Amino acid sequence: MSSEIVDRQREWQDRTWFPPGPQLAICLSGGKERLADLTDDELLQVAAAARRQTSWAQARELAAIAELQQRRTGAEVDGDPDYRVLSAHEAVTEEVSAALSVTGNAAATLVHLAERLVGPLAATGAALEAGRIDLSKARAISAATETLPDEAAEKVEAAALEKASTQTTGQLRRRIKRLAERLAPEAVEERKREAVRQRRLEIWDTPSGTTDLALCDLAAxxxxxxxxxxxxxxxxxxxxxxxxxxxxxxxxxxxxxxxxxxxxxxxxxxxxxxxDDLPTAHRTVGHGCEGRTDAAESASSSPSIADAAEPGGRSVAGDGVFVSELVDRIERRLAHVRDHVQPERLPIAIRRAAQRIHQELAGARDDACRGRDERHGRPGYRPPAALRLEIEARHATCVFPTCNQPVHRCDIDHTIPWRPGTTCRCNLAPLCRRHHRLKQTPGWKLHQVWPGILLWITPSGAWYIVRSDRR
Ligand SMILES: [Zn+2]
Ligand SMILES: [Zn+2]
The missing domain is CATH 1.10.8 (Helicase, Ruva Protein; domain 3)
Known part of the structure; x- marks a missing residue:
C-alpha cells in the first residue's frame, strides 16, 4: 500500500520542474492520472503544471499576434496617412478582436502587450513562455515599465523577474513600484501627474442589473x-x-x-x-459573466427577415429558421472554398466567393425587399425616418462582430455606397466611425447578403456573419 503511494507520488514528483510545452500537455491529458486517484500534493502539482502550460499557451497567442502585427505594418505603404481608412496598426487590432471575440479595447491591449513582449520586454516574454510567470504578472511588468526611460525600464524588468515566480501579482506590483520610484523618480512623478490630468467620473452597468459609479485617477x-x-x-x-x-x-x-x-x-x-436594507438575510449577488439568453434574443428577429421570400421564391412564414439556413449555407460555401484552396490564395478566393454569393442572392433579395411593401429603394441619400427606425430596430449596435457601440452613436451606412447602391433596408446598417473606416480599409470587405445579414471578410480571408438577432 505504502509503496503504491510512493510510486504515484513519483509520477508527478519531477514535474514541478517540468517545462511547459507539448510534453507537459501530454502528461496533463494522460488518462493514467485520474484526478480522483491522486494525493492532495499531486493535485496541487497538477494545478501548478496546468498553470505553467496556460502561460506557455498565452505566450504563443501573443507571439502569433505580434507576428501578424509585424506583417501588416511591414506591408503598409509609406506616405501621407489616409484618414478615410484605418492605419495598419488599428486594422490589425480589429482583425484580432474579431478572431478572438474580444472587444476592440481588449484587442488593442493584447496587440500592445504582444509588441512589447517581442520588443523591449523580451525577457518577460521568455519568462511567460517558460511558465515562470503568468499573464497577469506579464501585464503588471509591462504596465509599470511603459513610461520609464529605457535604461530604468530594463533594470526594473530584470529585478522584477528575479522574484516574480514566487510573488503574487500584488506583491510584484508593489515591488516594481518601489524599484521604479528608486530608479526613475521623475518618470514616476510625471506619470502620476499625467494620470491625474485624465481624472474622470466613470459609470458602467453590472451583470446584476445595478450600476457602478467611480471617481477615477484622483490624486491619492x-x-x-x-x-x-x-x-x-x-x-x-x-x-x-x-x-x-x-x-x-x-x-x-x-x-x-x-x-x-x-x-x-x-x-x-x-x-x-x-x-429591506437591514442585514437580516444576506443576499448573494451574482457575478457571473454577462449572461445573454440566446433563446430570448433570437425570438426578436427582425420583421424584414421574417417576411422575406426565400431565394427560391417561396414565402417563408417566419422566424430565424430561414435566416439560420441561409447563414448555414453561406458558412458551408465559404468553408468549402477554404478547404480546397492553396493557403496563399485563401484571402482572394474567399473575397471572390463572398462576391459571388452576394450576386447569386441579388434576385431573391430584391424580391424579398419588394414583397414587403412594394418599395425597394428610396429616393435620396438620407433614409426617411421610418426606414431609419426599422434599421435601428434591426441592429441595436454597430454591425462589426465585436462592437458594442449603440446604434444612436452610429452612422447608418450604405453597405454599397449610395449610387450605385440604394437607400433601402437591404443596403443600410449601422456602423460606428471606427468600423466605418475599417470597412474602407484595403483588404476588408463588407457585404449585406440579405437585409440585415452582414458578411465581413478580413485581410486574412476569415469571415464573420452578423445577424440582426445578435442581441
Ligand atoms: Zn431593398
Ligand atoms: Zn463599431
Whole structure:
C-alpha cells in the first residue's frame, strides 16, 4: 500500500520542474492520472503544471499576434496617412478582436502587450513562455515599465523577474513600484501627474442589473481624504445604533452627498434606513459573466427577415429558421472554398466567393425587399425616418462582430455606397466611425447578403456573419 503511494507520488514528483510545452500537455491529458486517484500534493502539482502550460499557451497567442502585427505594418505603404481608412496598426487590432471575440479595447491591449513582449520586454516574454510567470504578472511588468526611460525600464524588468515566480501579482506590483520610484523618480512623478490630468467620473452597468459609479485617477491624497471622511461619518452613525454594515452606510452617505445634500442633512436622511436594507438575510449577488439568453434574443428577429421570400421564391412564414439556413449555407460555401484552396490564395478566393454569393442572392433579395411593401429603394441619400427606425430596430449596435457601440452613436451606412447602391433596408446598417473606416480599409470587405445579414471578410480571408438577432 505504502509503496503504491510512493510510486504515484513519483509520477508527478519531477514535474514541478517540468517545462511547459507539448510534453507537459501530454502528461496533463494522460488518462493514467485520474484526478480522483491522486494525493492532495499531486493535485496541487497538477494545478501548478496546468498553470505553467496556460502561460506557455498565452505566450504563443501573443507571439502569433505580434507576428501578424509585424506583417501588416511591414506591408503598409509609406506616405501621407489616409484618414478615410484605418492605419495598419488599428486594422490589425480589429482583425484580432474579431478572431478572438474580444472587444476592440481588449484587442488593442493584447496587440500592445504582444509588441512589447517581442520588443523591449523580451525577457518577460521568455519568462511567460517558460511558465515562470503568468499573464497577469506579464501585464503588471509591462504596465509599470511603459513610461520609464529605457535604461530604468530594463533594470526594473530584470529585478522584477528575479522574484516574480514566487510573488503574487500584488506583491510584484508593489515591488516594481518601489524599484521604479528608486530608479526613475521623475518618470514616476510625471506619470502620476499625467494620470491625474485624465481624472474622470466613470459609470458602467453590472451583470446584476445595478450600476457602478467611480471617481477615477484622483490624486491619492484626495481619494484617501474623501474615503476617510465618509468612513468616519459612517462609523459615527453605526455608533449611534445604525445596525447596517459599514459598507452600506458609507455608500448611502456618499450617494446623499453626491446628490447635493450637505453632511448633516445626509446623516439625518440615513437615520431611518428602509427595512429591506437591514442585514437580516444576506443576499448573494451574482457575478457571473454577462449572461445573454440566446433563446430570448433570437425570438426578436427582425420583421424584414421574417417576411422575406426565400431565394427560391417561396414565402417563408417566419422566424430565424430561414435566416439560420441561409447563414448555414453561406458558412458551408465559404468553408468549402477554404478547404480546397492553396493557403496563399485563401484571402482572394474567399473575397471572390463572398462576391459571388452576394450576386447569386441579388434576385431573391430584391424580391424579398419588394414583397414587403412594394418599395425597394428610396429616393435620396438620407433614409426617411421610418426606414431609419426599422434599421435601428434591426441592429441595436454597430454591425462589426465585436462592437458594442449603440446604434444612436452610429452612422447608418450604405453597405454599397449610395449610387450605385440604394437607400433601402437591404443596403443600410449601422456602423460606428471606427468600423466605418475599417470597412474602407484595403483588404476588408463588407457585404449585406440579405437585409440585415452582414458578411465581413478580413485581410486574412476569415469571415464573420452578423445577424440582426445578435442581441
Ligand atoms: Zn431593398
Ligand atoms: Zn463599431
Amino acid at each position: 491624497e484626495d481619494a484617501h481624504a474623501i474615503f476617510n471622511k465618509i468612513t468616519a461619518a459612517a462609523q459615527g452613525l453605526k455608533h449611534d445604533g445604525d445596525p447596517r454594515p459599514l459598507n452600506l452606510i458609507r455608500t448611502d452617505l456618499a450617494t446623499q452627498l453626491l446628490y447635493g445634500a450637505d453632511l448633516p442633512a445626509a446623516l439625518r436622511a440615513l437615520l431611518t434606513p428602509p427595512p
